[in-house]
Amino acid sequence: MGRLLKYLRLDKFPTVWCAGCGVGIVMGCIIRVVDKLKVNPDKVVIVSGIGCSGRMPGYLDFNTLHTTHGRALVFATGLKLAKPSLEIIVVMGDGDALAIGGNHLIHAARRNVNLTSIIINNWIYGMTGGQYSPATPRGAFATTAPYGNLEPPFEVPELVRGSGASYVARGTVYHTRQLDRLIERGMRKEGFGLVEVLSPCPVGFGRRNQMKSAIAMMRWQKDRAVSLKRASKMNEEELKDKIITGVLFEREAPEYTQEYERLMSRVKTRKEIGKREIQTGLGEIHEE
Amino acid sequence: MEKPALISGNEAVAYGALAAGVRFFAGYPITPSSEIAETLSELLPRMGGKFVQMEDELASMGAIVGASLAGVNSMTATSGPGFSLMQENIGFAFMTEVPCVIVNVQRGGPSTGLPTKPSQGDVMQTRWGTHGGCNTIALCPWSVRETFDLTIDCVNLANRYRLPVVLLLDEVIAHMREKVVLPSFGGVKKVQRKKPTCLPQEYLPYEITEDDIPPMADFGEGYRYHVTGLTHDPTGFPTSNAKEIDQLVRRLYGKIERYRDEITRIEEEYLADAQILVFAYGSVSRSAISAVKEARARGIKAGLLRPVSIWPFPDKHISRLADQLKAIIVAEMNLGQMIGEVRRASCERVKILGVTRVDGELITPDEILTAIQEVS
Amino acid sequence: MKNKETLIEKMHWLTFGPISIYEPWCKGCGICVEFCPKDVLILGEDGKLVVRDVHSCTECGLCEIRCPDFAIVIEE
Numbered sequence: 001m002g003r004l005l006k007y008l009r010l011d012k013f014p015t016v017w018c019a020g021c022g023v024g025i026v027m028g029c030i031i032r033v034v035d036k037l038k039v040n041p042d043k044v045v046i047v048s049g050i051g052c053s054g055r056m057p058g059y060l061d062f063n064t065l066h067t068t069h070g071r072a073l074v075f076a077t078g079l080k081l082a083k084p085s086l087e088i089i090v091v092m093g094d095g096d097a098l099a100i101g102g103n104h105l106i107h108a109a110r111r112n113v114n115l116t117s118i119i120i121n122n123w124i125y126g127m128t129g130g131q132y133s134p135a136t137p138r139g140a141f142a143t144t145a146p147y148g149n150l151e152p153p154f155e156v157p158e159l160v161r162g163s164g165a166s167y168v169a170r171g172t173v174y175h176t177r178q179l180d181r182l183i184e185r186g187m188r189k190e191g192f193g194l195v196e197v198l199s200p201c202p203v204g205f206g207r208r209n210q211m212k213s214a215i216a217m218m219r220w221q222k223d224r225a226v227s228l229k230r231a232s233k234m235n236e237e238e239l240k241d242k243i244i245t246g247v248l249f250e251r252e253a254p255e256y257t258q259e260y261e262r263l264m265s266r267v268k269t270r271k272e273i274g275k276r277e278i279q280t281g282l283g284e285i286h287e288e
Numbered sequence: 289m290e291k292p293a294l295i296s297g298n299e300a301v302a303y304g305a306l307a308a309g310v311r312f313f314a315g316y317p318i319t320p321s322s323e324i325a326e327t328l329s330e331l332l333p334r335m336g337g338k339f340v341q342m343e344d345e346l347a348s349m350g351a352i353v354g355a356s357l358a359g360v361n362s363m364t365a366t367s368g369p370g371f372s373l374m375q376e377n378i379g380f381a382f383m384t385e386v387p388c389v390i391v392n393v394q395r396g397g398p399s400t401g402l403p404t405k406p407s408q409g410d411v412m413q414t415r416w417g418t419h420g421g422c423n424t425i426a427l428c429p430w431s432v433r434e435t436f437d438l439t440i441d442c443v444n445l446a447n448r449y450r451l452p453v454v455l456l457l458d459e460v461i462a463h464m465r466e467k468v469v470l471p472s473f474g475g476v477k478k479v480q481r482k483k484p485t486c487l488p489q490e491y492l493p494y495e496i497t498e499d500d501i502p503p504m505a506d507f508g509e510g511y512r513y514h515v516t517g518l519t520h521d522p523t524g525f526p527t528s529n530a531k532e533i534d535q536l537v538r539r540l541y542g543k544i545e546r547y548r549d550e551i552t553r554i555e556e557e558y559l560a561d562a563q564i565l566v567f568a569y570g571s572v573s574r575s576a577i578s579a580v581k582e583a584r585a586r587g588i589k590a591g592l593l594r595p596v597s598i599w600p601f602p603d604k605h606i607s608r609l610a611d612q613l614k615a616i617i618v619a620e621m622n623l624g625q626m627i628g629e630v631r632r633a634s635c636e637r638v639k640i641l642g643v644t645r646v647d648g649e650l651i652t653p654d655e656i657l658t659a660i661q662e663v664s
Numbered sequence: 665m666k667n668k669e670t671l672i673e674k675m676h677w678l679t680f681g682p683i684s685i686y687e688p689w690c691k692g693c694g695i696c697v698e699f700c701p702k703d704v705l706i707l708g709e710d711g712k713l714v715v716r717d718v719h720s721c722t723e724c725g726l727c728e729i730r731c732p733d734f735a736i737v738i739e740e
Contacts, residue, residue, distance in 0.1 A: 008734065
C-alpha cells in the first residue's frame with residue numbers, strides 16, 4: 001500500500017497542521033522527488049526553522065533537523081560544507097525565511113551553496129496566530145494588522161535572484177505536478193536553488209480575508225497563477241493581479257562547496273612549508 | 289617539532305583547535321578575536337578542514353552546530369557583542385546536545401564598549417546568557433601556552449559531554465605574544481564522541497543511558513534521526529509529557545553537575561599556609577601572582593587560587609578554604625561577577641574584598657598588593 | 665523508526681477500486697472532493713472523505729498528490 005509511505009514516520013501521523021494547510025502537500029512533493037531521483041534516504045537531510053513549516057522534518061524519515069527561527073539555512077550551510085555528500089533540502093516559512101531569516105536567505109543565495117530551499121509562503125505567521133509577515137499582501141488583514149496591512153510584501157524570486165542564486169522558481173500547491181517538477185529541477189541544480197510555494201493558510205489568513213477555506217484559497221491560486229510561458233504572451237493589463245509561476249531564473253555559477261574543495265586541493269599540494277608550519281610543527285599533521 | 293615559537297594567544301587557539309581535530313570553523317570578524325579566524329582560514333583548507341565567514345554571529349553559531357551534526361569537530365570565535373548574538377544557538381546546541389566550541393575573547397563593555405581593550409565582563413553571560421536555564425562549561429587560560437592546551441581541552445570536553453563549551457579569553461591573553469614550545473600534535477589526546485553501536489532502527493538519539501550521555505550518530509551514516517530544539521523524548525521527537533520534559537531538562541543540566549569534579553580545575557600557588565587568598569582568572573591572575581609573591585616577600589601569607597574552569601565554579605575549593613582564611617580578594621575586570629560566586633561558595637564565612645576595573649586598563653600588581661595589605 | 669512494515673500492515677486502508685483511503689488521517693479539508701475532475705469523492709456525514717462513484721475515477725491521482733494528509737492513495 002502506497003510506495004511512498006516508507007518515507008514517512010508513520011507513528012507521528014496525523015500531522016499537527018490544520019485541515020487544508022498546504023505544508024503537507026509540499027511534503028508530498030518532496031518525497032515524490034526524492035523517490036523519483038532515487039536519492040538514498042540516509043543521505044537526505046531536511047532542515048527547517050520555526051513555524052508551521054518547521055514541523056515538517058519530524059514527519060519525514062530522513063536525517064531531520066528542526067532548528068531555530070530563521071536559521072535553517074545557516075545550519076544547512078554548515079552541514080553541507082562539512083559533508084558535501086549530503087542531499088539537503090531546507091524548508092522555511094515566509095516569516096521564517098524573509099523576516100527573521102532574511103539576512104541568511106540573501107547570503108545563502110550569494111554564497112551559492114548547493115542547497116535546495118523551499119519557502120512555503122502562506123502570507124502569514126500561522127503558528128503564532130495570524131500576524132502579518134513580510135509576504136502579507138498590502139491591505140490584507142492580520143491579527144497585528146486589524147486595519148489592513150500597510151507594508152508592501154517582498155517579491156521573493158527577485159530578492160533571491162538579485163542575491164546570486166543559481167535557480168529560482170515559483171509554484172503553488174494547487175499546481176502540484178508543476179511543483180514536483182520545480183523542486184526536482186532545484187535538486188538537480190548545482191548551487192543554491194529556491195522554490196517559493198504559495199500555500200494556503202485558511203485559519204490564519206483566509207478567515208480574515210474573505211477566503212474561509214483551503215478550497216477558496218486554492219481556487220485563488222488556480223485563477224491567479226500563470227506560467228511563465230503563458231505570461232510571456234500576455235500584456236501588462238492581463239497580468240495585473242496574476243502570479244507568475246515556473247522556473248523564473250536559472251544560471252550557471254560557481255558552487256561554494258565545490259569551489260572550496262578545489263581550493264583545498266590547490267593549497268594542499270603547495271610545496272613550500274609556510275611560516276606557521278615551521279613555528280608550530282603543523283607540517284607534521286599535514287603529513288598525516 | 290617541539291621547537292620554540294613566538295605566538296599570540298589567538299594563534300594558540302587556532303593551533304590548539306587544529307591539534308584537537310577541529311576541521312570546521314565558521315565566524316564573523318570582530319575585534320579582538322579576528323586573528324583566530326584569519327589563522328584558521330589559512331590553515332584549515334591545507335589540512336582538509338573547512339572555513340567559512342558567515343554573515344553574522346547567529347549564522348556562525350548555527351553553521352558550527354550543523355557541521356558538528358555531520359560529525360566534524362567545529363568551532364567559532366567572537367567577542368562580547370558577537371557572543372550576545374550567539375546565545376540563541378548556543379541554547380540550541382545545549383538542548384540538542386551537539387558538541388562545539390565557542391571562543392569568546394572578552395573586550396570592554398557594555399554594548400560596543402571598548403573593542404581593543406581587555407575586560408572580563410562576560411563571565412556571567414557565559415553562565416546565564418541563553419534563555420531557559422542552561423548549564424555550561426567554560427575554561428579560562430592565563431598564558432599563551434595554556435590557551436593552546438585549554439583549546440584542546442574544550443574540544444575534548446565538548447565531545448565527551450555533548451555540549452557547547454566556551455573558551456573564555458580576554459583581550460590581553462589573545463593579543464599577548466609569548467615564547468611557547470608546543471607539543472607534538474600527533475601525541476595530543478583526542479576524545480572521540482560516543483557513537484551508537486546498535487542497529488539504526490533501534491537507535492534512540494536521546495536515550496537515557498547510565499552515564500547520562502547518549503551516543504551520537506552523524507548525519508548521513510544511516511541513523512536517520514530527528515533533532516529539535518523543542519523539549520523532546522528519548523526518540524528525539526517533541527514531547528509535552530511533563531515526566532519526559534522533567535527527565536530531559538534535569539539530565540541536560542545535571543550532566544555537568546554529575547561530572548563536576550571531573551571537569552572543575554583550579555591552579556593554586558602558596559595556598560598551603562595562606563591566610564589571604566587572591567582569587568583571579570585570565571590575565572588578572574598574572575598580576576595577582578606578582579602581588580602574592582611581593583606580599584610573601586613582605587611577610588604576608590598570601591596565596592593565589594586561579595580557576596582554570598571558571599564554569600563549573602570551584603565551589604568545593606572555596607568552601608574548604610573559607611575557614612582557614614582571614615580574607616579573600618577577588619580581582620576581576622568587571623564590577624564584580626565572580627565575587628558573587630565566591631561569596632556564595634564561602635557562605636561569607638570569611639571577609640571578601642573586591643578589586644575591580646572597568647576602564648580598559650589592567651589591574652596592576654600594586655592594586656592587588658594594596659588590597660592584600662589592607663586585609664592583612 | 666521501529667517496525668515500519670508492521671505499522672504499514674496495521675493501517676486499515678479502505679479500498680474502492682483504485683482508490684484507497686486511510687480515514688484516521690483525513691481531516692476533511694475537502695480539497696480532494698473540490699478538485700476531483702470527475703466528482704468521484706464527497707465528504708460524508710462525519711466530515712470525512714467518502715468514495716461516491718468509483719467507476720468515474722480516471723486514476724489521474726490529483727486527489728492523492730493534493731491531499732495534505734497522505735490519506736488517499738491511488739494504486740498504480
